[in-house]
Structure formats: C-alpha cells, structure tokens
Amino acid sequence: MRRLLLSYAVSLGAALAASPALAQTAAPPPPASTPPEPTAAITETVVTATRIPTPIERVPGSVTVIDRRTIEERGYQTVAEALQTVPGVALIQAGGPGQQASAFIRGTASRHALVLLDGVPINDASDPNGAFNFGNDVLGLEVDRIEVLRGPASALYGSSAIGGVINIVTRRAPRDRPVEVFGEAAAGSFRTLRLGAGITGTVGEFDYLFSIRSLSTRGSDATASRFTRNTGERDGFWGVSATARVGWTPSDRFRAEALLNWRENQGGIDNVPNDDPNYEFDDRRWTGQIRLEGRPLDVWTTGLRIARTEDRRRYTNLPDSLSRATTDDLFRGRRDSLDWGNQVRLPDMGVFDQSLVSFGVSAEEEEVRQASGSPTFRTTVDATQTTTAAHAAYQVRLFRRLDLTAGFRNDVPEGFNSAATYRLGAVLQIPEVSARVRASYGTGFKAPSLYQRFGRIGTTFQGNPDLRPETSAGWEAGAEFDLAVAGNRDFATLGATYFDNRITGLINFNAAFNSLENVDRARIKGVEIAATLRPARWLTAQLAWTVTDARDARTGDRLARRPEQTIAINASVRPVEGVTIAPELLIYGRSREGAFASYRDNGTSFAVSRDNKAGTVFNLVGTWQVTEPVALFLEGRNLTDSRFEPANGFQIAGRSVLVGARGRF
Template sequence: MRRPAVPPAPLLAALFLLAPLPVAAAAGEDPTVVTALPEVVVTARRPDNDALARTPAATTVIDRATIEERGYVSLADALSAVPGLRVVQTGGPGQQASVFLRGTNSRHVLVLLDGVPVNDPSDPGAAFNFGDELVNLDVERIEVLRGPASSLYGSQAIGGTVNIVTRRAPADRAFAPFGEVAGGSSRTLRAGGGVAGTLDRFDYLLSLNTLSTRGFDATAPRFRSNTGEDDGFRGAAATARLGWRPNDTSRIEALLRWRENHFGLDEVPEDDPNHSGESRRWYGQLRGETTLFGAWTTGLRVARTEDRRRFVNEPDNNSLAATRDLYRGERTVLDWGNQLRLPDLGPFTDSHLAFGATFAREEVRQASGSAFFRTTVDARSDSGAGHLSWQARLGRLDLSAGLRGDAVEDAGSAVTWRTGAVLQLPEIASRLRATVGTGFAASSLYQRYGRIAGFFSGNPDLRPERSLSWEVGVDTDIPVGGTADFATLGATYFQTRIRDLINFDAAFTTLENVDRARIRGAEFSLTLRPAAWLSTTAAYTITDARDRATGERLARRPEHQLSVNASLKPLPGVTIAPEVLFTGRSPEGAFASYRDDGTAFTEARSNKSGTIVNLVGTWQVTEPVAVFVEGRNLGNSRFEPANGFVVPGRSLLVGTRLRL
C-alpha cells in the first residue's frame, strides 16, 4: 500500500557519538589505516597523519594512486582485496555483486557517495549492487570502515560502511584535462575524459566515462546445458561538480552524477540469451559549510537519489514464461552537521565535539515476477536522527565515544553507541586499539509492505535487526637496517552478535524476526618495504559466521581469505603491480546449489575455493601521460563465488591515461 504523508519522525538527542569517518590516507602511505574525526563536517578532506592514528576503527582506504596502479575498473574489483570483506558477483560488470563485511549480511553494509547513503530502497533488502559502479575515472578514493557504524550513519551499518569519494578540482590550475582510453579482449573498449580547474573562488569538474564489452559467459561451463552465450555490458557515467567560496571560511558546492548500464543476464543452470537488464541512477546534492569563531564548523546538505532498474526476459525456446520487472527507489536526505574544536580541559587535550541531525524520506514502486506470481511494493517512509560525538587525547591515550538516536516510520526506533580507545606506544613503535559498539538495520519497505496476491504479505510490525560488536587490535612497525618501517604488522580480533534477524515464517506467507547470528574472526596484515622500489602487502582473514540456533555456518562466508599485492618499480617511471586473491570454501544454501546435470541439491553444500591472479604494468611516459597493460584472471580460473556462476575469464587490455 501507499503510505500517507506524515510529519518528520522526531529527532532524538544523544550524549556521545563515535565519529570514525573513513578518510583518506596521506599520499604515499600504506592503504590500510585507521581514521579519526573528519576535519570538516560536510566536505570530506584529507586529515593529517596524526589524525589517522587516533581512532580505534579499522579502515581501509583505496586511493586514486592505488586504483590506477592496480587497474581497478568497477567497485567490486576495488574491494576484492579488502581484509574482512568478501565480494560475491554473479557475472561481470552490471551483474549483481553482493558484499559480506565481517560475516554480516549484504544488507548490513551501508554504501555512501560523498557521505550520503545510496543503498537502493527498491532492493528487497535495501542492499547495494557493487557491480554497477565504475570507479576508474571520477572516483578519488574508496573508504571502507569495518565494524558497526550505526552510531554515525544509522540504519544498515551493522557490518560497516563503504564511502565512495568523487574527485575534486585541483586548486593550482585553471584548466586541467584528464582521461583514459583502453581496449582489448572480448571487444572491450574503455574511454573517458574530463576537465577540472579553479578560477579565483570558483572551481569545477566535468567528466564522462564509458565501458563496453562483449563479456563472458557467467554460467559455469560444468553444466551440461551450458551454451557458452556471453553476457555483454554497455555503461556510462557522468559527473558535474561546481564550487564557490564566498570567503576564506565558507564553501557552497553542487554535485550531479548520472550512471546508466545495460547488460545481459544468465540463468543457472542454463544460459538465457534474451534475459537482459538495465540500471540507472541520478544523484545530486547541494551543500554548504562555514567556520565560525575559528573553532566551529557548521554545514547543511540536501541530497536526492533516484534508482531505476528494469529486467526483461521474453518467451523463447528455453522458456515460454515472460518477465518484465521494474524497480524504482527514491531517497531525499536533509543533513545538518557540526564540528566544534574544544579548549584543553585539565589533562584532556586536542578535543573535538561533533553533533547534528538528519531527516530522510524513502519511496519505492516495484512490480516484478510473472503475472501469476507478481510481487508489488508501493510505499513511503520517513526517518529522523540526532547525534553527538566527542574525541580527546589523554596523554598517550586517544578516547572516542558516541551515541545516536534514530526513528524510522513504521519500523521502530533505535539508539546505537560506540566507544573506543587507542594507546600509542612509541618505544616499541606500536599502537594498541579497542572498540565496542552497537548497530541496527531497519526493515526495508519490501519487508514491511511487499505483497504477492494470495501468497505473501509484508509485515509492518517487524522490529529492527540489532547487533553488538567488539574488536581489539595492534599495529607495529619493525625497523630493519636503519629503516624504521621496514615491516608493518597488524592483527585484529573481532566478534559480533546479531539478534532479531528478519526471515520468512514457516509457511513463507510473511516475514518475522526469527533468527540470530554469532560471528567471530581475525584479520592479519603484513607489509614489507625492503627497498625503495619494492613494497608488498598480504592480508589474511579468518571468519566463523554461524546461525546461533542451529550452529550452521552462514551461506557465502568463506572461512579463509588471502590477498597479496605488490608494487615493483624496477626502472624510473615503470610500475608492475601483481595481485593474488584466494577465497576458501564457502557454504551455499539448499536449492541454491546445482549438480553438473542441473538438478538442485536439497541440502546446503559448499562452494570450492578459488584463486585469481591479476597483473598491471604502467609506464609513466611523462608527468601527466602513462601507458598501461592490464591482465586479469591470468590463470583463467573457473572459480564460482556463488554456485553456478563463474568469475569472468582471462582478459588483456592496453591503454593510455592522462592524469589530473
């Protein structure tokens, strides 16, 4: 049903809020860092190195240099080596890619674009498709915060957040062109470009990015019914950013971003040559901020996101059934944020206070499935939140704490908190950190108001899913031969308990808060810098995610993951970047696993482990111009992240890039 308009949900006051905004590492640093309070409220900028070490939150930052060096094109590619994160994609670009962060559900990962939530409200679980986004041109960095972040961002941030930060104009040039052109295997063509610059108090950035490819067959070749039909992709994205500084302490900025993809889809266990999809998103925001009295920065932002997804499958020789699915999701956000630098008080120094309020409205119109089994949603929901945070230094100890209150129309309210500390031990070049916090995920509009006539009705009385998490970690630099950071070791142990998980009732006629989960694991990292021309990083994750009632492992969460990346610079201007990604066995649910003859298992099975090897070489011909070669899945692995769907096959691309 369609929800009537109601006044905004009440804004809840709070006492403390941990504010671990994922922010970028300083240039040249290792991409795995921890982060602190943002320097400003609305506009994400780089903090100094001291700020990066002040928060207990485990964060990975994939900066612009890393994106180019490793040849990342899609968001799913860029996240594949992040510790504690598992990407499951059922095909190539455009096709569904889910992320499981520290063993939590895919709907428990909140995705932000320049700090604004962009999870699709029309998705049944309000999850995000990580296979849709291209990051090779207009993205400056990607920030991944592991662990609960509801005390900062609200609903869905139980497992963590992924913040996509778009590029900005250089402050020292009035006109700066940038772009790239590449082509190669499977008739792949990648092309894009843009201009950016600063003119006195105005700055601008305009860009257009395109990708087309014949693609690969996503259906596993082991199936006897496989026909080898490839799934093509055509996508484009455009970004426009305009900024103005009326004075030295204020800024007004407008951002507009459009993205549209068209792609083929496969079925399991058979190819389906006429099953296709398209996905489009419009995103815009207007924001301004100013600094008052030299210590108080306040900012206001209004943002709008519109998602449209359409899937079509006409009758053919494989099936007489017809599918015409349409999903429309819209979100409007009004956000007021503040950061106040406090004077020293007794032993407490370098203190900051952050506070603010948010109002959001989500709307969904969806119709999917056959005429006999048609799923529909037509609903709207408002939500409001208030938050406050504090961070300070006490000698060698950095403290942070916080609380946030959220109220979601017809989905309940939640108060979440997070607190932690970091102890600096310079005598042994180490940093000890610990944090504990809570998270929540409100039910989606589909879960509340979805309907299949005669079969299923959503449940507007669902309670929010809730979690309690804690982690402890240590980071240590090891000096060798006069090099202070010859090696860096990192280790983190984490544990999460989730209750009131939403699932179907026994008759599959509605949804209930019936499940609980227990997750524990450890993340280990080792970075070696034996020479100025060589560095390498290995990250190993162990995850044990189980249903608390049955003790069974949760689907698609591998127990072991390993990523190894290196950067070799054997000659001036030449960089070679190999990457090895290993994923251990992972469970697959009943009726989601298929034998080679295409029949389904009626009990849960495991997907086999797999290894993918990528290699990128870059020659910086001049300061702005580079040529590169990208080789992906060089071993032509037939690894199945989800049962029946294989990773794209071996590919090779050659191109040139003009840096901003």
C-alpha cells in the first residue's frame, strides 16, 4: 500500500490540488460577535452532500448543518450532544463521557454511519463492526460546523455510508487578520472543568490554526439507580485534544495545506447490572492529512490528498472486592488513504446551466492489531485489507429551477467482489408558492470489518474471509415550504420527508455460533418532519420530529435501540440586546432492547426482547454578550433530573449546571 501511495503521489503531484470534494478552500468570514437575525433568505453552502460546494436548497437529499453559532448557543460540548437534535438520528449512549455512544441514522445500524474529519474517514478500523464512538469527541472552539447527510451515500464516499455521512469541519483562518486569539473556560457540577484556547490568522500567503481543548469531570454513576445492588460509583473522565493546520496560498490557482488532529481520553467504564470500580479505558487517536488544490484551467479544479488515521484503545480491570476479573485489552487500528479528485465546469447551453462533472480515484489500506479477553478465551486479529475505488458524478440545473444529480462509484476491496453503487436525485424549485420538492434514490454498502473476516476467539470462533459486503437500496421524497404571515415573509419554514431503505446481507452469527454469515435483512421506513418559526425578530423556534419503523425483514421484529419516535424542540429567545436564552426539549419514544440486554431491578436479565421506556430531557442555556469579543454563559442540562435510560440499564447524567466565559480577540 505504501508503494501504491507513493506511485500515486508522484504521478498525480503535478495535477496539484485536493478537489472541493475534500474541503472548502474558501475561508468563510468569522462569525459576528452578535449573531444576525435569522432569515429564510440566507443561502448556506455544504460540501458533504454532493462532494461539490452546493447551496443547501439545491441539494437533492436531507442535510442538516450544525454551525458554530448553534453549538455555542445550545451549549453542546460533545458531538453526541449535538447530534441528538438532528432529524432521523437516534443517538444512544451506554455510559458517561467517553463510553460507547452509537448513532442510528434512519434506523440503520451504528456501523452504517461514516464519520469524516475535514473529509478524512475516522471510523476506528479496530472496532469489531467498524462503528464510530460518538461519546469520545469534545466540540472544541476549532470546530466550525457539523454536516449531516442522511440516506445511502456510498456512491459518494464508499463503505459504511449506508445510513449517512457525518462530516466534522474545522474552522478556517480569517483572511483579513494576522492574529486572532480565541478561548473558553467553564466549570460546574460533578467537578467539571472545560478549557480551550487557540490562535489563528493569515500572514501574507500563509495561514495557520493552532488550538487545544480539555474536559475533565468527576462524572456521575451511569449505571441505573433502580438496580438494588447499585454501588453509586462515579466514572470520571479526562480528555484532551489539539489541532494544527498550516496553509500556503501563493495564488488564486493553488493551495497547499497540512492538518493534524490528536486526542486522548481516559476514564472509568460503567457496567450493568453491577458496576466495577476498577474498569478503565485509555483511547487515543491521531489523524493527519496533506492536501494540494489547484486550478490548471478556469474550468478545471483538480486535487490530491494523502491521509493517515491511527487509533489505540486499551481497557484494563484489576481484581477488587466486587469482582476477581482481570482485563487487559488492546486495540490498534490504522487507515492510510489517498484520494485524487477533479471538478470540471461545462459551458451553459440553452436550458442547461451550472453543469459540473466530478471524477476521481482513491486507494485505502486498513490494518488491525487486536488482543482482548481472558487468556483462555482470547480474541485476536492481525490483518490488513486494501481497497481501491473510482467515482464520477454529474449535476446540472434546467430551466433555472430543476437541479439534477447522478453519481456512480465502484469499490474493489481486497479479497471479495467489487461493490458498485449509484445515487440519483432531483430538486425542483417552485418560487410561485415558495416551495422546494426533493427526491433521491441511492444504493450503499458496508464492507466486512477485519475482525469479521479474520478475527479469532480461542478455538471456538473463526471469522469468515468469504463474507460479502452488506448492501442497501433506499429512496426518499419530501417538500419544504416558506410561509409568509402578516407581512413577515420569513414567518415559517415547514418540511416533511418520507424515507424507505432495504438492507440485505447483514452479517450475523451462523447457526453453530462459530463463525459469521450474510444472513439477515432489514426493512426501514419513516418520516422526518421539520418546522422553523420566526414570529418575531427576537424569537426563533425549531421542531424536528422523526417516526421510524425499523424491522428485521425475516421475522418482522423491531430492531434494537431504534426509538419509534424522537422529538427535538429548540428555541432562541433574545429578550434584550446581547442576551440569548436557548431552551431545548428532547423526547424519546420507546425502543426495543434485545434479549439478555434488558434487566430487572434486581439485576437479572430477561430471556426475551423487551421495550425500553420512553424519556424526556430538558436543557437550558443562557448567553450574555458582555462586549464585542467576550461572552458569559450558563449551561443547564437535564434540569428535571430525568433518569431516562437510552440503553437499558444506563441512565443519563443527573441535573448539572456549568458557568463560563468565551472570547475572541
């Protein structure tokens, strides 16, 4: 793989540039100290949905953008907290900070969500299923936005993008300032301390960003308090991360950029039905990329990106009065990737305008080194896997109101047949009634993980190297309307989307439980309803309501940990200049728990699947912009002290309050 990367780099280096598919080159202006009044007329550009910078109203799919202003206004301090309000996303966390948090996008499995950091995949290759732990990443001040694309997207990004893609985008350096310093400090309940600082700017042809953030907390007991033998043991958390970016833009036709991100988390692990005070984890990840962007011709943008991500997770447990168990588990995962992408703008012809063609090739190598479990029941993986792919897409606007897109990708993973995927979409603007109608159809796939192909558990289990990729086919259709009331043209935006997805070849145990097979199927359908109300300049309210029916296609049983309904209600109230109050109400419907995953109050498990109870969480954040660069904030979470259990046996943290300040100079 290293020789392959080198040959690609040499042969394509003259082409320069990483395509806009990888990131936006243009630096957006820094956020205003006093946010502007919201308006439906604001056009937002996203990259994740089409791999080409595209205004969000022209994207033929469901996209949600959580920008920096929203993150600060609502007090989100982790990626998991931010995703809880996204339509179609069910975020289920089994434990406190740093512990497993899974995102089920439109009812698909947690391993069917592909996560990117500035366009680089960061799903842990050493995870047995290739899933991403959303409980690990703290939202530092260097994060500019999170783009969430829902629906099959393998035609854009390859493996894992069956449910959707989540792209965490870091902030860009301001073009007009040589130095900008930013920072934050907050403290509160559970002995929580949150710190962050950074510096960014542009000096001549060079720009830079350096930031560091940390979060520490004594934590709370995530093991449900209803268990009669609950010890009340708190599981603390400490995490630190740093980001560095350096860019060089000698002309408007060329840019070179290097990005490095590192984080390490340590903490205790909750368990059910009996907690273990000595069970701890250490989780490290670093990811880096070098990206070149160039425009050899006015109509052609081309680019090259080389990236690496490494994960190291260790879990340890020493004997104590409650358990004589000893654990020392180590997981190591590595992913090297190369991506060459191009974008060509075609000339306008009659009713055809804004035509764009994109194409490229990529190569990726994954490596896993794992050793976990007891000496007599040891799980091991020692394997590598290489994948190459080619992709192409076309988008065009007809009659200045109909946007059409088509994309195709062919992935060739080492050891099994290629996976060809495609995506078609359309957006029709109907300005006469201030409406937009969207529809799309796409296919997706999830390649077997290295554990699923080559893992061993003593002499009782052997992975299956002949596994096929899990595949899906899904469609969606929806409409969005802008409503004017009493002369207010931006009074409301209402929208609804229906989605339907069928997944085949799901990997599960064989009948003898000594290996894995492609044996399961799933049928998922649902509705996402969204509404934004702007009745006054000082008030904005948002509703996201999702109804999901996710079932095993063979048995008709509901899939585990997919809430039947989720509702998120947010508001931004500005009673006086410089003050913002942001209440948030999260409502979770009942969800299914698998057999032996549901526990009675006495700690014994049920032998059959059970329903997990519904729950409600209320958060409230207040921000006061004291001066142009400085703001004070007060964050209250779970103010009703709900004991809701997103996963049976694991309850959310109790009532907490955090007070702090942030500034930019």
